[in-house]
Amino acid sequence: xxxxxxxxxxxxxxxxxxxxxxxxxxxxxxxxxxxxxxxxxxxxxxxxxxxxxxxxxxxxxxxxxxxxxxxxxxxxxxxxxxxxxxxxxxxxxxxxxxxxxxxxxxxxxxxxxxxxxxxxxxxxxxxxxxxxxxxxxxxxxxxxxxxxxxxxxxxxxxxxxxxxxxxxxxxxxxxxxxxxxxxxxxxxxxxxxxxxxxxxxxx
Numbered sequence: 196x197x198x199x200x201x202x203x204x205x206x207x208x209x210x211x212x213x214x215x216x217x218x219x220x221x222x223x224x225x226x227x228x229x230x231x232x233x234x235x236x237x238x239x240x241x242x243x244x245x246x247x248x249x250x251x252x253x254x255x256x257x258x259x260x261x262x263x264x265x266x267x268x269x270x271x272x273x274x275x276x277x278x279x280x281x282x283x284x285x286x287x288x289x290x291x292x293x294x295x296x297x298x299x300x301x302x303x304x305x306x307x308x309x310x311x312x313x314x315x316x317x318x319x320x321x322x323x324x325x326x327x328x329x330x331x332x333x334x335x336x337x338x339x340x341x342x343x344x345x346x347x348x349x350x351x352x353x354x355x356x357x358x359x360x361x362x363x364x365x366x367x368x369x370x371x372x373x374x375x376x377x378x379x380x381x382x383x384x385x386x387x388x389x390x391x392x393x394x395x396x397x398x
Contacts, residue, residue, distance in 0.1 A: 221247040221254065224250065241264035256293060263300055265277060274300065278297040295330060312345075335354055348375050355372040372388045
């Protein structure tokens, strides 16, 4: 009788142990990965995201997050592969939001790889999606930076000038525009923008 009870207790303990080992959900791994990303711990973040993908390979946001972890690790080609896996041709709000994030991610990866034309195409695709407006200003900055890399200073200047018309523009845009003007040989205009940057943010 005692032996049977021991067997039963052992079985219960094993079930609890296995549940504890295997019970972490995909979402838990994803949240853990996000916490690592906030600390710039990209290797740990990637490991967590890959575990999330193993648990649920249908979630686009897991692949997108893994792609950004790869960017943090400077493995840009591998990042593109993850973003591609997260893409969906379906047309609904969630898919459009995910696709906007991954187009932006691919654009950044291509920019880092020096593939500027490909980067612009990805940023253009991201910009065309109306959802996730919180990303719009950031995408514009990346487009302007890519234009600078391509030597198209006029296009970059136009983007910065348009962004500075906002009610509360990013002060750093004045210095970015100044750099573009200086590259265009417009030293006076560049100095004016630097002065504005200093005036608005002396520190």
